[in-house]
Amino acid sequence: MNRAVILARRPQAIPQSEHFALEERPMPVPADGQIWVRNHYLSVEPAMRGWLSDASNYSDPIHVGDVMRAFAVGEVVESRHGDFAPGDRVMGLFGWQEHAAVDPSAILLRVPDTDLPLSLYLGILGLNGVTAYFGLLDICAPRPGETVLVSTAAGSVGSCVGQIAAISGCRTVGLAGGPEKRRQCLDEFGYDAAIDYRGEPDLDAAIARACPDGVDIYFDNIAGPISDAVLRHLRLHARIAVCGTASIASWDPWPQGARPERHLLVKRATMRGFLTFDYADRFDEAVAQLSAWLREGRLHYREDILEGLGEAPGAIARLYSGQNQGKLLIRLPAAKD
Amino acid sequence: MNRAVILARRPQAIPQSEHFALEERPMPVPADGQIWVRNHYLSVEPAMRGWLSDASNYSDPIHVGDVMRAFAVGEVVESRHGDFAPGDRVMGLFGWQEHAAVDPSAILLRVPDTDLPLSLYLGILGLNGVTAYFGLLDICAPRPGETVLVSTAAGSVGSCVGQIAAISGCRTVGLAGGPEKRRQCLDEFGYDAAIDYRGEPDLDAAIARACPDGVDIYFDNIAGPISDAVLRHLRLHARIAVCGTASIASWDPWPQGARPERHLLVKRATMRGFLTFDYADRFDEAVAQLSAWLREGRLHYREDILEGLGEAPGAIARLYSGQNQGKLLIRLPAAKD
Numbered sequence: 001m002n003r004a005v006i007l008a009r010r011p012q013a014i015p016q017s018e019h020f021a022l023e024e025r026p027m028p029v030p031a032d033g034q035i036w037v038r039n040h041y042l043s044v045e046p047a048m049r050g051w052l053s054d055a056s057n058y059s060d061p062i063h064v065g066d067v068m069r070a071f072a073v074g075e076v077v078e079s080r081h082g083d084f085a086p087g088d089r090v091m092g093l094f095g096w097q098e099h100a101a102v103d104p105s106a107i108l109l110r111v112p113d114t115d116l117p118l119s120l121y122l123g124i125l126g127l128n129g130v131t132a133y134f135g136l137l138d139i140c141a142p143r144p145g146e147t148v149l150v151s152t153a154a155g156s157v158g159s160c161v162g163q164i165a166a167i168s169g170c171r172t173v174g175l176a177g178g179p180e181k182r183r184q185c186l187d188e189f190g191y192d193a194a195i196d197y198r199g200e201p202d203l204d205a206a207i208a209r210a211c212p213d214g215v216d217i218y219f220d221n222i223a224g225p226i227s228d229a230v231l232r233h234l235r236l237h238a239r240i241a242v243c244g245t246a247s248i249a250s251w252d253p254w255p256q257g258a259r260p261e262r263h264l265l266v267k268r269a270t271m272r273g274f275l276t277f278d279y280a281d282r283f284d285e286a287v288a289q290l291s292a293w294l295r296e297g298r299l300h301y302r303e304d305i306l307e308g309l310g311e312a313p314g315a316i317a318r319l320y321s322g323q324n325q326g327k328l329l330i331r332l333p334a335a336k337d
Numbered sequence: 338m339n340r341a342v343i344l345a346r347r348p349q350a351i352p353q354s355e356h357f358a359l360e361e362r363p364m365p366v367p368a369d370g371q372i373w374v375r376n377h378y379l380s381v382e383p384a385m386r387g388w389l390s391d392a393s394n395y396s397d398p399i400h401v402g403d404v405m406r407a408f409a410v411g412e413v414v415e416s417r418h419g420d421f422a423p424g425d426r427v428m429g430l431f432g433w434q435e436h437a438a439v440d441p442s443a444i445l446l447r448v449p450d451t452d453l454p455l456s457l458y459l460g461i462l463g464l465n466g467v468t469a470y471f472g473l474l475d476i477c478a479p480r481p482g483e484t485v486l487v488s489t490a491a492g493s494v495g496s497c498v499g500q501i502a503a504i505s506g507c508r509t510v511g512l513a514g515g516p517e518k519r520r521q522c523l524d525e526f527g528y529d530a531a532i533d534y535r536g537e538p539d540l541d542a543a544i545a546r547a548c549p550d551g552v553d554i555y556f557d558n559i560a561g562p563i564s565d566a567v568l569r570h571l572r573l574h575a576r577i578a579v580c581g582t583a584s585i586a587s588w589d590p591w592p593q594g595a596r597p598e599r600h601l602l603v604k605r606a607t608m609r610g611f612l613t614f615d616y617a618d619r620f621d622e623a624v625a626q627l628s629a630w631l632r633e634g635r636l637h638y639r640e641d642i643l644e645g646l647g648e649a650p651g652a653i654a655r656l657y658s659g660q661n662q663g664k665l666l667i668r669l670p671a672a673k674d
């Protein structure tokens with residue numbers, strides 16, 4: 001039997017374990033043109049909240065009774081498609097389940113190398129790293145000497161952004177919640193400065209101290225009042241990459257905040273949303289560069305690995321409460337074969 | 338004597354006539370390197386509110402007792418600078434006064450042609466037209482078939498944006514306040530559709546009707562709740578040029594509004610502020626192209642000309658109340674010589 005996590009009822013805000021159920025289903029049978037993948041690691045990520053919403057979004061909502069949509073890495077068991085063969089290692093939308101029979105369009109990446117851990121292709125060599133790579137280099141075009149501020153700076157995307165910014169010759173400043181994440185920014189991810197926004201009585205003063213020349217680039221994963229504060233410190237021709245809105249618990253009713261228009265006008269600044277999938281035809285370029293930096297010891301990462309499918313239902317809430325220490329993954333029995 | 342309008346006391350919101358005073362001052366004497374200009378037309382524009390504020394801005398605040406900063410067109414009376422000669426016609430920051438002795442840095446444009454009315458160099462061939470030209474073509478990069486929505490669509494910048502968008506092959510939709518401005522959009526400035534936002538009981542429905550495929554480009558002169566509504570109708574990869582914030586009466590306290598981040602993210606949209614002066618080294622290119630379109634009859638404009646310096650103090654409030662019908666100018670006696 002194939003064990004799977006299905007959506008039991010639709011959450012209105014942060015998904016909790018009671019919104020899911022663990023089910024045993026018949027083993028999937030690949031149709032002609034499909035690939036049967038056995039999953040080794042499953043991903044848990046903030047975007048899942050959006051996928052579970054029935055509001056307008058960039059992806060179709062998941063229906064009650066469906067297997068929870070998720071990225072996973074695994075190994076091809078059987079292939080009825082000419083491009084894939086048993087033993088190939090692949091990353092894609094294989095769902096929170098042990099086995100999946102998928103169309104080739106569900107496969108986002110063929111794992112190119114065997115010298116790096118498979119789990120990394122769900123993190124720093126997967127969508128997190130690729131998001132950091134294109135979001136910083138393409139959307140923000142950093143120049144040496146510029147100041148780059150990153151929110152959720154110790155997170156799996158943010159920590160990679162900070163390190164690519166440093167490789168690009170920028171001064172890097174991290175915004176993170178709590179003294180432990182601030183310490184990780186400084187000690188593990190090499191930020192030049194870091195701010196614990198929970199512990200700061202005056203966030204404006206802290207940003208001004210950490211960014212005495214202002215903020216050239218703001219890589220924003222959170223939105224909300226903390227980002228409003230950052231906008232008060234933009235430098236002329238600043239670029240803001242809108243990558244996520246993690247601090248906003250619900251968009252219904254639509255939240256209000258400080259209007260950005262005057263900052264954008266006075267500082268001739270640009271605020272731009274982006275979606276990593278728009279760069280799908282350039283993923284290989286990003287993974288190759290990130291792999292090279294990893295092998296050179298210039299990129300560091302953290303993983304937080306939970307054991308077994310039973311941990312999946314409660315994992316999204318864990319992410320939003322900030323309990324995780326690094327990229328949150330679920331390891332399945334196949335990973336230990 | 339030189340008659341001048343000076344700032345008598347600093348306004349907190351929209352400047353009114355009581356914030357200014359009319360004074361007679363000695364005729365200016367050009368120092369070595371300076372140019373003496375006799376003004377023909379003075380400009381009145383929304384940016385003046387910002388210049389009069391003592392809040393952080395892209396220009397120094399005007400001090401109480403100073404001549405009111407203003408663009409003007411006039412003629413060189415006497416030149417103590419090698420680049421200018423008596424009789425040259427020039428546009429620049431000459432102030433709300435009859436005569437000015439200025440450094441060459443105050444001159445923004447040398448009027449190139451004599452076949453077009455001098456007053457146009459304060460409007461469609463001046464900063465309004467140049468703002469429309471770079472704000473639309475450079476910031477928004479319109480492509481044929483795209484839908485361009487313009488706020489203050491019948492205004493001196495907006496009407497030019499709409500017409501350049503049409504010349505670029507776009508479908509154009511104007512947002513304007515009141516039935517008369519809506520009529521101007523359709524009958525005088527050639528918009529494909531126009532919305533009177535004051536008369537619409539359901540602005541969202543009106544935007545959806547006027548832009549059935551969504552909004553590719555929003556050229557925003559106003560900010561505020563009307564712009565918040567436009568953001569709900571963005572199309573994928575939309576571009577928003579933040580040109581002005583005319584609907585916001587005061588930025589102290591900082592106004593709140595609907596957060597834009599989710600729209601920008603889901604639609605992979607870009608919101609960008611710009612300042613026309615950043616294009617100073619390309620003004621000649623814009624004026625040449627705008628002049629050519631004017632001569633071909635492809636650009637239409639409206640001027641609202643008040644007679645005499647005494648009209649200047651009340652003119653900014655007139656602009657913000659929407660009483661003006663076209664680019665608001667003050668004609669001085671020199672214009673009738």
